Amino acid sequence: MEKGGVNHPVQQRLSPDFREGYARLRQETLAHIRALQRKFTAELLSASLFLLLSIAALYDFSFFPSLPEGVRAALGRPPSVTMIGTVLVIYVFSGIILILSRMMIGSGRYDGIGHVGFIAGFYLFYHFSGKLPENFWAVFVSGMTIFVLESYHLWIYCSEEIAREREVLASLERKSGG
């Protein structure tokens, strides 16, 4: 019972400023939840793209027409297999360290498409040096490691952030009495 002995509906009790602020905050929270969901979906799309690329690489890109000799000549000699392998090891190592450090500091950054680009580069370098069949599994396992680790991190991060935002929503609902 309010002062004066009259019960008003909750929305009428709140000041217009509060109602406006509440609506804005609610919209922002919902938008943040949607952004977090989109972020994880984008990571899953990158992982799917990586799998599609790997299927093409498994067949040594035989679905695609081969490059004309002129283009191949313009590209020059491919780097040695040892060099590609060394760069691949450095890439996996630094990728794992980066993702683990993001997990440590609780950052929600991710490089899904960037990793697809790197992996595509390795597949293409091996393809042009004619050693893709021997080295396919090395590149595939590298990609899988990076994507599993990054997806797991992003899944945990987004779930926690969404739970936090839902708590904010719930507390807003409580404050507004809705």
Add this chain to the structure above:
Amino acid sequence: MFKSLTARAIIPVTVSVTGFVVVCCILLYSLMKADMTSDVILLETNQAQMIVKSTRYAMRHDDRESLANIIDNIGTQQWVEHVRIFNKKGIIMFSSNHSEVGKLLDKNAAGCIECHSGAVPAATLGDMKQARRFTNDKGKEVIAITAPIYNEPDCYQAACHVHKAGQKILGTLDIGLSAAPLIRNLTVMRNRMVIFSIMVLLVTVGGVAALLRRYVFIPLRMLMDFTEKTVQGIEQEIPPCGGEIERLAGDIRCIVKELNGLRREMAQWKKEE
């Protein structure tokens, strides 16, 4: 399950270590396979050169019987799948397999095309280009080498021969060795690498899991049990936890002590009322 504290601690370590060790092992195996295959080809090239040098005297004296005998004897060696000498036209003159003597080889066949791909046949090739790998009629994998027999001064200056000084190559020796020893060694090496990788993974992941369980999860579980029992009103002591968790345990002890004191005071008041 995947969101529990244990999973969050173990899954990233397991995925990182497994992925990195597997990638390194695959690349290492690939490099070692290439190195071992190169070694076999180098050894085979040396053997081919040795056979060419050993048969040179018989060739110079046109001693076909001795030459056929040498080729037959080499062909009986373990792991030697075939030895043949063919002339510049591609006709097999001597072979460990007598049924193919006199047959004409196709210039586009593997082992010939490497030199005969252009308009003018190449006179020299690197060791790796001379080598070819295939499965023969008996179903055995073979690594074969073709070594050119060059026209040297003692050939074209000899009275018995008709080769001109301008003719660079007189014929070719083709020797094929079984790839079985190489395959066996590679299989043994691969199995050892797999066992080594599994051991590294077990030691790393097992070590991390054991240490986390001993120093983090067991003390946390004790604290959880303690707080749950306190909520239920059961009084008990927290055993020492060690490390940073001991500080947390100390704070919880203080809070619980105060809570228990308040509970006792409330119980006393209720009795007095």
